[in-house]
Amino acid sequence: MKGLVQRVSSASVTVEGELIGDISAGLLLLLGIERHDGPDQVRALCRxxxxxxxxxxxxxxxxxxxxxxxxxxxxxxxxxxxADTGSGTRPGFSAAAPPDKARSLFELFTQEARDQLGGGKVRIGRFGADMKVALINDGPVTFLLEATSAPT
Incomplete structure (x- = not known):
């Protein structure tokens, strides 16, 4: 499981012209869920x-x-x-979790974040949608954080 975090002054996400989530100062998290991820990786990365x-x-x-x-x-x-970007000029997505599993783990992650941070402090994008994300990166400060899992 990978999380690209950006410290922001503000950020928002829209779908088909509709604003579905926005925040002021905090973090924008782009969350990537891999095939072998599970609840342990969700909890570890959220923490x-x-x-x-x-x-x-x-x-x-x-x-x-x-x-x-x-x-x-x-x-x-x-x-x-x-994505696997190790060779060639086209990314491979075989490491990505299947959509149903990824959606379930995404929902678990957002619930875990709400439980720890407070529900009113967490906004989410729409799973599977074509989203437009806007942000003002504060710093800029950006980190790629990971919670690894062992293949089964």
Whole structure:
């Protein structure tokens, strides 16, 4: 499971011209779910993202987490993060989780985030939709975080 996190001043997602989620200061998370991921990876990555210290403390050092700042989280499903880009000029998607499994784990992730951060602080993109994501990256600060799983 991969999460591309961007510290943002604001972010939003629209589907077919309709705004379906927006946040002010916090994190935009593009979430990639892989074939061998399960609930353990969901919990591990969610905990890591919510506690990862990428917000400035009073001295300007990246020393505070999203939980510390009580910022907002916008979670957008992003299956292309599971792409194999190791060879050639076209990505392969065999490592991506099948849609039903990915949807279930995406929903589990967003519920876990709501439980830890507070439901009103979490917004989501629409699984399987063609989305338009807008953001103002604060810093810019961007990290790729992972929770790995062993193939079964």
């Amino acid at each position: 890591k993202i919510l506690t990862y210290r990428i917000f400035p403390d009073p001295t300007g050092r990246m020393n505070l987490s999203l939980l510390d700042t009580q910022g907002e989280l916008l979670v957008v499903p992003q299956f292309t993060l599971a």
